[in-house]
Amino acid sequence: MSDEAIVREKLDQVPAILEGQGVDVWLTFVHETAVTPDPCIELIVGTNCTWQSAFLLSRSGERIAIVGRFDAPGLEAIGGYSDVRVYDESVRPALLEALEQLNPGTIALNYSASDPAADGLTHGMWLVLQETLAGTPYADRLMSSAHVVAALRGRKTPGEIERIRAAIAETEEIFALVSAQMAPGLKETEIAAIFHDEVARRGLVTAWEPGQCPAVDAGPEKSVGHTGPTELQTGPGMLVHTDFGVVKDSYCSDLQRMWYLLDEGESEPPEEVTAAWNAVWASMDAGAAVLRPGVQGHEVDAAARARLVAAGYDEPMHALGHQLGRSVHDGGTILAPLWDRYGDAPRGLVEENQVFTLEYGAPVPRRGFVALEEDVLVTADGIEWLSTPQRELWLVG
Amino acid sequence: MSDEAIVREKLDQVPAILEGQGVDVWLTFVHETAVTPDPCIELIVGTNCTWQSAFLLSRSGERIAIVGRFDAPGLEAIGGYSDVRVYDESVRPALLEALEQLNPGTIALNYSASDPAADGLTHGMWLVLQETLAGTPYADRLMSSAHVVAALRGRKTPGEIERIRAAIAETEEIFALVSAQMAPGLKETEIAAIFHDEVARRGLVTAWEPGQCPAVDAGPEKSVGHTGPTELQTGPGMLVHTDFGVVKDSYCSDLQRMWYLLDEGESEPPEEVTAAWNAVWASMDAGAAVLRPGVQGHEVDAAARARLVAAGYDEPMHALGHQLGRSVHDGGTILAPLWDRYGDAPRGLVEENQVFTLEYGAPVPRRGFVALEEDVLVTADGIEWLSTPQRELWLVG
Numbered sequence: 001m002s003d004e005a006i007v008r009e010k011l012d013q014v015p016a017i018l019e020g021q022g023v024d025v026w027l028t029f030v031h032e033t034a035v036t037p038d039p040c041i042e043l044i045v046g047t048n049c050t051w052q053s054a055f056l057l058s059r060s061g062e063r064i065a066i067v068g069r070f071d072a073p074g075l076e077a078i079g080g081y082s083d084v085r086v087y088d089e090s091v092r093p094a095l096l097e098a099l100e101q102l103n104p105g106t107i108a109l110n111y112s113a114s115d116p117a118a119d120g121l122t123h124g125m126w127l128v129l130q131e132t133l134a135g136t137p138y139a140d141r142l143m144s145s146a147h148v149v150a151a152l153r154g155r156k157t158p159g160e161i162e163r164i165r166a167a168i169a170e171t172e173e174i175f176a177l178v179s180a181q182m183a184p185g186l187k188e189t190e191i192a193a194i195f196h197d198e199v200a201r202r203g204l205v206t207a208w209e210p211g212q213c214p215a216v217d218a219g220p221e222k223s224v225g226h227t228g229p230t231e232l233q234t235g236p237g238m239l240v241h242t243d244f245g246v247v248k249d250s251y252c253s254d255l256q257r258m259w260y261l262l263d264e265g266e267s268e269p270p271e272e273v274t275a276a277w278n279a280v281w282a283s284m285d286a287g288a289a290v291l292r293p294g295v296q297g298h299e300v301d302a303a304a305r306a307r308l309v310a311a312g313y314d315e316p317m318h319a320l321g322h323q324l325g326r327s328v329h330d331g332g333t334i335l336a337p338l339w340d341r342y343g344d345a346p347r348g349l350v351e352e353n354q355v356f357t358l359e360y361g362a363p364v365p366r367r368g369f370v371a372l373e374e375d376v377l378v379t380a381d382g383i384e385w386l387s388t389p390q391r392e393l394w395l396v397g
Numbered sequence: 398m399s400d401e402a403i404v405r406e407k408l409d410q411v412p413a414i415l416e417g418q419g420v421d422v423w424l425t426f427v428h429e430t431a432v433t434p435d436p437c438i439e440l441i442v443g444t445n446c447t448w449q450s451a452f453l454l455s456r457s458g459e460r461i462a463i464v465g466r467f468d469a470p471g472l473e474a475i476g477g478y479s480d481v482r483v484y485d486e487s488v489r490p491a492l493l494e495a496l497e498q499l500n501p502g503t504i505a506l507n508y509s510a511s512d513p514a515a516d517g518l519t520h521g522m523w524l525v526l527q528e529t530l531a532g533t534p535y536a537d538r539l540m541s542s543a544h545v546v547a548a549l550r551g552r553k554t555p556g557e558i559e560r561i562r563a564a565i566a567e568t569e570e571i572f573a574l575v576s577a578q579m580a581p582g583l584k585e586t587e588i589a590a591i592f593h594d595e596v597a598r599r600g601l602v603t604a605w606e607p608g609q610c611p612a613v614d615a616g617p618e619k620s621v622g623h624t625g626p627t628e629l630q631t632g633p634g635m636l637v638h639t640d641f642g643v644v645k646d647s648y649c650s651d652l653q654r655m656w657y658l659l660d661e662g663e664s665e666p667p668e669e670v671t672a673a674w675n676a677v678w679a680s681m682d683a684g685a686a687v688l689r690p691g692v693q694g695h696e697v698d699a700a701a702r703a704r705l706v707a708a709g710y711d712e713p714m715h716a717l718g719h720q721l722g723r724s725v726h727d728g729g730t731i732l733a734p735l736w737d738r739y740g741d742a743p744r745g746l747v748e749e750n751q752v753f754t755l756e757y758g759a760p761v762p763r764r765g766f767v768a769l770e771e772d773v774l775v776t777a778d779g780i781e782w783l784s785t786p787q788r789e790l791w792l793v794g
Contacts, residue, residue: 032513035724039432051738088714090737111520116429123508123523124516327432340487341448
């Protein structure tokens with residue numbers, strides 16, 4: 001399915017979402033999106049805008065785009081907007097005219113403290129809108145589009161799910177190639193280079209900044225977190241952890257995979273490694289067991305968290321899972337505890353066709369860190385594993 | 398010079414800029430910058446932030462970063478911030494503490510209606526800040542950082558200028574390769590493919606979305622604007638126009654180059670083509686002649702615009718030039734008329750070490766469109782051409 005077809009597929013979802021949430025018009029209002037990209041632009045527009053631009057989608061299906069003259073041909077080529085209005089000097093008169101024509105009782109805007117994917121309205125453009133609407137009835141009809149955006153990004157279309165599957169398939173192939181080369185004595189940076197060479201050979205890009213994708217953590221001396229590979233070397237008796245994803249055709253994968261390097265005389269990992277492995281999997285499975293449409297995100301995290309803590313491990317200082325799509329952190333409902341830093345996102349409801357990561361970890365003294373991550377699709381009554389779960393540690397040596 | 402060194406070079410410029418503008422603290426306040434990137438993050442941080450993060454730079458040189466736990470190692474590796482404060486649950490207490498410690502009389506935030514490069518504060522994060530500062534004296538000390546950001550992005554360091562020169566050099570080499578293959582009967586898409594193959598071979602990316610970079614416009618039937626190459630074919634008696642740039646090591650080039658395909662019996666372009674060519678160059682040179690530190694952006698555009706109109710051509714519906722740097726439209730002062738869509742940006746003062754494009758065009762009936770674009774560096778008393786100006790049409794056949 002082409003990029004343009006996916007944009008049109010997403011636009012087709014909008015009226016039902018607005019209807020379901022009682023929103024009359026959803027307004028995306030941007031400037032120079034190559035510099036300050038509203039994440040909704042790639043979702044419902046599909047090309048960058050140079051000047052101040054407005055995209056109005058109504059509950060009854062109207063699609064009005066108001067753009068500077070030179071942006072119109074690129075936009076028209078995508079075929080998402082039947083009504084493209086062009087201006088030369090100011091976006092404001094055309095925007096007011098469109099609002100008067102639609103006369104919405106509620107206007108949803110892209111701002112949210114909790115959900116970055118629904119927070120693409122810049123404060124500067126908010127001020128432009130305030131000035132433009134001053135003295136009109138529309139000034140008092142503004143609301144956040146966070147629930148609209150969360151629903152739209154979250155409910156993956158068939159075309160989107162197909163692309164995510166393809167990204168995961170590439171990722172698993174790359175892990176297999178890395179696995180074939182895994183050995184004691186490799187530096188973290190050398191392992192990362194194997195990933196990067198393969199990403200380049202396949203014409204992909206990494207799912208987050210390449211200096212930290214893959215994360216490669218060899219053994220117990222590495223501080224786990226969003227940091228890049230170092231000169232640390234793999235060695236016998238050590239866990240090697242990687243966190244890696246790719247973007248293929250604009251959609252992401254995000255997986256963690258692990259190896260254990262057998263020590264002299266070992267034919268299996270030491271007991272404490274296996275115990276941590278089993279505890280992490282038991283907790284992720286406990287989360288997976290309650291992950292289904294209608295549950296709140298924090299309930300899923302809580303089920304997994306309780307299981308890991310009950311097994312005697314520290315509480316993870318991060319969420320069990322986030323959504324995955326055009327962005328590796330795709331916004332909307334997350335499977336996280338009710339901490340301030342997650343805002344309202346953990347209270348969101350899980351819906352069918354959302355794609356989540358499931359990721360948890362536990363340290364093993366003197367060995368390293370066990371951490372796993374899988375990608376799953378929410379089905380009508382549970383989940384489908386999109387990745388092939390790594391149910392066994394990969395043993396080397 | 399490494400990426401990290403360029404971030405540190407930019408951070409070193411900040412205190413003098415804050416001093417010059419009477420700003421006590423410049424606060425960059427973001428979340429999930431991979432999804433909603435504040436353009437200041439790559440400039441003064443150099444790595445993405447997952448959770449709500451605050452970067453405080455003071456007039457007296459303090460540099461305080463407040464980030465979620467897992468973002469700290471990546472940030473510390475860059476070495477830009479001497480004081481990295483880590484949180485797990487909420488950014489707010491640490492942010493208030495840092496403000497109380499610095500006790501600024503003015504706090505500049507990244508919002509601007511005119512300058513997208515200074516408009517990275519999302520409206521959601523503005524609301525978080527309002528809530529956080531409610532009841533403190535700091536709530537009334539907020540202002541736009543637009544002039545700070547414009548000065549910082551605009552005043553290119555030696556490391557930045559070196560990178561822009563390198564991007565332009567690659568671009569000119571690619572134009573030369575395309576020129577060697579230019580011939581009648583090529584489709585616009587085939588010409589674009591030559592550019593794209595060469596971009597990939599060199600490990601570069603295009604300076605704007607690849608579907609529209611290069612723009613390729615063959616002959617008079619093409620609507621000029623931000624649109625991609627089509628199936629239109631080059632032919633004798635036709636102007637072929639391209640607009641193209643690359644990103645090399647995070648810095649951009651942006652150039653337009655033109656060919657004329659000689660018709661049977663012609664040894665030079667027809668008179669009307671030469672007349673348009675000369676008029677466009679005369680107008681760009683008129684702009685270049687007044688481009689120097691201290692002049693306002695719109696004065697430069699006006700000089701060029703008047704010359705082109707006096708020669709009998711329509712007024713261009715775009716600016717004479719924009720700044721160039723990490724972004725192909727790098728914000729700050731632009732060389733544009735005082736139209737609403739450009740906001741205050743044309744009133745900005747030109748400064749030494751800014752890099753601008755100069756670009757104007759004129760249609761030639763039945764032949765196509767003459768449009769040129771060069772990249773220039775503002776020096777102490779004028780300009781240096783960074784690109785090799787295309788003073789002659791490239792003739793084919």
